[in-house]
Amino acid sequence: MPSDKARLYVALYHWALLVAPKNENNDSTGMRYHAKNAPGQSTWVFEEKPTSITATNMMLVRFMIGKINDPHALAAKLRQVPVVNENLDWNCVNWLKSALALIAQDTSLMGISTWKWQTVRAASMQHCEQKTAQGRFRGEGNFDTSKVPTFDLLQGKEMTK
Numbered sequence: 001m002p003s004d005k006a007r008l009y010v011a012l013y014h015w016a017l018l019v020a021p022k023n024e025n026n027d028s029t030g031m032r033y034h035a036k037n038a039p040g041q042s043t044w045v046f047e048e049k050p051t052s053i054t055a056t057n058m059m060l061v062r063f064m065i066g067k068i069n070d071p072h073a074l075a076a077k078l079r080q081v082p083v084v085n086e087n088l089d090w091n092c093v094n095w096l097k098s099a100l101a102l103i104a105q106d107t108s109l110m111g112i113s114t115w116k117w118q119t120v121r122a123a124s125m126q127h128c129e130q131k132t133a134q135g136r137f138r139g140e141g142n143f144d145t146s147k148v149p150t151f152d153l154l155q156g157k158e159m160t161k
Contacts (some may be wrong), residue, residue, distance in 0.1 A: 013128070015096040017078065018062065019071055020053045026146075028053050031071075033078045035095035043085045044095070048075060054146070060137060061128050064152045064159065065100075065120055066113030074109050077102060114153045127151045127158075 016034030032051040035044045068074055081099045084090040097117050104115035114120060131149050135141045143149075150160040 013060070015092045017096065017099060018051070018053065019068065019074070022067075024053060026054060031075065033075070033099070035081075035083050035092045044083045044090065044092075046079065046081070046083050046095075048078065053148070059148050061124070061131060062148050062150045063120065063124050063127070064150060064154060065115070066154070067111035068109070069111050070109055073106075074103065077106060077109060112154055120153065123151065123153055 014034070014036075016032050018030050018032050020030035021028050029050055030053045031048060033048050034046075036047050037043070038045045078099055081095060081102055083095065100115050100117055100120065103109055104113075127149070131137065134143075136143050136149060139145075144160070147160045150158070152159050
């Protein structure tokens with residue numbers, strides 16, 4: 001678990017919440033919270049898992065959406081987010097939307113934060129489309145591929161190109 005001073009990120013196109021340390025380095029790890037397909041099944045399950053926060057082929061972009069006051073309480077709250085298997089249209093995006101709504105109800109969990117789903121989704125999609133157009137994911141351009149492109153929604157600016 002990251003230290004008490006941590007940041008919360010959203011990942012695209014498979015959507016997840018990533019809790020990462022405030023001050024990252026190449027050895028930093030975080031926790032990933034998300035709904036994912038159960039291996040070999042067509043059902044969804046909740047997963048919380050320690051993860052590297054360095055660039056991978058699977059993590060295209062990140063968005064800093066909040067500063068965490070209590071990572072342990074946040075984790076407990078995320079374990080309460082329902083996973084729905086009775087609705088074929090339900091997916092990881094629905095889980096994230098529900099997670100943000102649940103977190104927003106408890107103001108003690110987070111410091112400065114952006115929880116409005118429409119804001120998070122629109123900014124995330126726009127930034128990912130911009131990176132795609134720039135050739136970031138095709139190996140074109142002059143990008144530091146050892147870092148995940150990160151946009152800070154709280155300050156409205158890119159942190160990592």
